[in-house]
Amino acid sequence: MSTFEELIAANERVEPRDDMPDAYRATLVRQIAQHAHSEIIGMQPEGNWLTRAPSLRRKAILLAKVQDEAGHGLYLYAAAETLGVSREELLDALHAGRQKYSSIFNYPTLSWADIGAIGWLVDGAAIVNQVPLCRCSYGPYARAMVRVCKEESFHQRQGFELLHTLSHGTEAQHAMAQDAVDRWWWPSLMMFGPPDDASTHSAQSMEWGIKRFSNDTLRQRFVDMTVPQAEALGLTLPDPDLRWDEEAETWRHGEIDFTELFEVVKGNGPCNAQRLGHRVQAHEDGAWVREAAAAYARKQAEKGRA
Ligand code: 3HC
Numbered sequence: 001m002s003t004f005e006e007l008i009a010a011n012e013r014v015e016p017r018d019d020m021p022d023a024y025r026a027t028l029v030r031q032i033a034q035h036a037h038s039e040i041i042g043m044q045p046e047g048n049w050l051t052r053a054p055s056l057r058r059k060a061i062l063l064a065k066v067q068d069e070a071g072h073g074l075y076l077y078a079a080a081e082t083l084g085v086s087r088e089e090l091l092d093a094l095h096a097g098r099q100k101y102s103s104i105f106n107y108p109t110l111s112w113a114d115i116g117a118i119g120w121l122v123d124g125a126a127i128v129n130q131v132p133l134c135r136c137s138y139g140p141y142a143r144a145m146v147r148v149c150k151e152e153s154f155h156q157r158q159g160f161e162l163l164h165t166l167s168h169g170t171e172a173q174h175a176m177a178q179d180a181v182d183r184w185w186w187p188s189l190m191m192f193g194p195p196d197d198a199s200t201h202s203a204q205s206m207e208w209g210i211k212r213f214s215n216d217t218l219r220q221r222f223v224d225m226t227v228p229q230a231e232a233l234g235l236t237l238p239d240p241d242l243r244w245d246e247e248a249e250t251w252r253h254g255e256i257d258f259t260e261l262f263e264v265v266k267g268n269g270p271c272n273a274q275r276l277g278h279r280v281q282a283h284e285d286g287a288w289v290r291e292a293a294a295a296y297a298r299k300q301a302e303k304g305r306a
Helices: 004-009 022-041 043-047 056-081 087-095 113-130 139-167 171-190 202-207 215-233 258-268 272-285 287-305
Strands: 243-245 250-252
Touching: 022 043, 022 056, 022 087, 022 202, 022 272, 043 056, 043 113, 043 272, 056 087, 056 113, 056 139, 087 272, 113 139, 113 171, 113 215, 139 171, 139 215, 171 215, 171 258, 215 250, 258 272, 272 287
Parallel strands: none
Antiparallel strands: 243 250
16 A cells, blocks of 8 residues: 555555545545635625526526536535535634635626626636645545536636627627626635745645645646637727837736635625625525435434334
């Protein structure tokens, strides 16, 4: 049986029953839980527009996407449980503010165009961040990512198509799309985390094969992928310093205000209190479902023993 070090050195998967350092386990619990929490909280900004979608087709697409996000959360909680933590513990930690969710979901969705900007930018950023996680050293996390990434591609495409429709619609629709992109561009870049020189976990996570690329590397990959798409949309990105570097063959972007990221992560974003309050309320309102399911499971178990 290979040791943990041998598995990592051979770029092989670490599985739940393998010996692993406590710190490796703790890092995975932190990151997978935060990822799962992000999926669940991330349903709120888009859920806000389910009853106000402009057509049945758009409503059906958005409904499918929001349901996907719930499923992503469940896959990820299941992956976290293989590390010896329970879903209840993780949700208690989220509700008590001991665990986090992605900064990006603390911004409001002010118009229908925000649904397009979230799909195109936020899910686009998620794909760039999550594809390398399909090769994460921890087996259950990597395998959960394979299906998540396939569904994220649909999420990103529907957002792009929604924005393309608005951008090539009336003047007012074009302006609505541009306003949404203006508000979501910089927070989407912040999703990738602090700059590499301020990232507390990157070095160790990369050594353990949890993180395959640094925050700044993935952020740059996202910028290079997205700038040409903005041109195809006929929308501009709110960065006057954006310019093509012919020599490096990459898009140079303006300074990112990381103080905003740190403030939002600390709980001082536009919607932090509302998002967590809504989550806690939903959990409390759903207690009867959990109790009924547990009672039913006990009855089935008693029947099985009878
Ligand atoms: N939001 C909230 N917290 C963040 C953050 C963000 N955007 N970026 C970094 N942080 C936190 C880290 O959790 C860490 O917190 P800690 O000090 O309490 O441990 C601290 O800031 C330092 O950051 P690091 O770079 O050292 O942390 P990581 O190595 O964990 O890197 C990460 C951050 C890149 C987000 C990494 O955790 C990761 O890749 N996570 C998995 C993907 C994920 O969670 N994506 C979130 C969005 S989910 C989503 O997009 C769903 C889609 O359907 C829309």
